[in-house]
Each structure stands twice: as C-alpha cells, then as structure tokens.
Amino acid sequence: MTIPSLIYNHKKQVVESRLKKFYTTFTQAVIMSEKDNGEKEYWEDPDLSSLTASEDWYNRYLAKYLNTVSVERDTYDYVVWIKFSDGSAFGMRFSTAEIRTSFDIYFYPYAKDVEKCRNASDQASCTGQKYFTFHFSKNGLQPYGGYGRSRAELLNACGNEDHGMRNLCTALIIHDGWKINKDYPLRF
Numbered sequence: 001m002t003i004p005s006l007i008y009n010h011k012k013q014v015v016e017s018r019l020k021k022f023y024t025t026f027t028q029a030v031i032m033s034e035k036d037n038g039e040k041e042y043w044e045d046p047d048l049s050s051l052t053a054s055e056d057w058y059n060r061y062l063a064k065y066l067n068t069v070s071v072e073r074d075t076y077d078y079v080v081w082i083k084f085s086d087g088s089a090f091g092m093r094f095s096t097a098e099i100r101t102s103f104d105i106y107f108y109p110y111a112k113d114v115e116k117c118r119n120a121s122d123q124a125s126c127t128g129q130k131y132f133t134f135h136f137s138k139n140g141l142q143p144y145g146g147y148g149r150s151r152a153e154l155l156n157a158c159g160n161e162d163h164g165m166r167n168l169c170t171a172l173i174i175h176d177g178w179k180i181n182k183d184y185p186l187r188f
Contacts, residue, residue, distance in 0.1 A: 008187065011188040012180045012188060015109045015132075015180060015188060016178055016179060016180055018086065018088045018109040019132055019170070019178065021086070022084075022088060022090065022107050023134070023141065023174075025084075026066075026090075026105075026134075026141050027141055028065070029066045030065075030141065032065040033064075033065050037060075040061075040138055040140070041138045043061055043138070044057075044060075046094050051073075051075075051076065051077070053078065053094055054073075054078055054079060054092055054093050054103065055071070055073045055080035058080050058082070058092060059071075066082065067084070067085070068083060068085075069083050069084065069085050070083045071083075078094065079091040079092065080092055080093075081114060083111050087111055087112075088107070088109050088110065088111060089107075089108045089111035090106060090107045090108065091105070091106040091108075091114070092105050092106075092136070102135070102136070102137045103135070104133065105133065105134040105136055105141070106131045107131060107134060107170075108130060108131045109130075109132075113126070113130040113131065114131075116130065117130050117131055126163075127163040127166035127167060127169065128158055128166040128170075128186050129186045129188055132169060132170040132173070133167040133170055134170060143168075143170040143171035143173075143174050144167040144171065145157070145167060145170075145171045147171065149168070149171065151172070151175055151176070154168050154169075154171050154172035154175055155172060155183065157169075157172075158172045158184070158185050158186065159185030159186070166186075169186065
C-alpha cells in the first residue's frame, strides 16, 4: 500500500470508530439521565429566547453523564461545543421552535476541525468529511434524515454538492454497519 492510502485508511478507521463511540456514549448518557430526570419525553424544553438555551439544556440533562474536557459557547452563538479526551467534539443547537426539545448535533471526529468548518464559506466541504450530523429529540438520537431511506438514496445524497443533502452521510455510514465503504463518495 502507498503512504496516502495508509493515511486515508487510518483516518477512515478513526472516523468510523469515533462516530460509533459518540453515538453509543451519547445514547448511554440519555439513558443515565432518564434514571435521574425521568423519561426524555417529559424533559423540559429549552428556553428558546435565550442565547444560552442549548448550553443550559445540555448542562441540565447531559453534562454530568458525559466525560468531557471542555464545554464552550461563543458569546453570540446558540451552539454549545463539547470536547472529549479522545480529540473528538460535538456541537448542539436547538433546531426548531415547533418541536421544542429538538437539537441538531454536529459531531467532529477531530475537534481541531470545528473552527475550520465554522468559518468555512463552503459548508459542503466539511459535511460528511469533517463533521457528521445527528438529530436529537424526544425520540432519541438519530442520524440526520432518519432511517427509512434506501442505500442508493443515501449514497446519492451524500455525494451531492449541496451541504444540506450531505447531512445524510451519517445515515449512510450507519446503514452500512458503521463502516465507510469503498463507494463512499467523499474523501478525508
């Protein structure tokens, strides 16, 4: 194998393992929180009038159940950023006023990519490569776009130039058994 091939395969394996670990860790944190706070269906909604709504909600329901190294929020940003000791990170932001406990989750296998992607003019260059999207609601943590789409639909969406469509890359990886197959349309 060539050095670029070895590097790519290593990055791919890191993404696969950290993505699955994040999903498992987050889901376990929710289960532990339910023991102390009741079923997630009855958790209080975030105060959407506050810039700190996502951070406040995270601190109330998840913080004590996740082993993190830092929790941050920019002064004028609704997203709370959480970093793990393995070098990964995620951001969460409430996503809609219609469904109150509804958060978009942006998982970064490499926390160093958060700043690069937040300031990128072309979000599509990061989605499905540097970060992977989930959605959390009272139904639990799910890949963005949910389940129920065919593999062909997910593969097509993941290869799309529109970053909104690339949000479905997470669902493709999960559909493929937490693996990034050879036909995955994006490179790391």
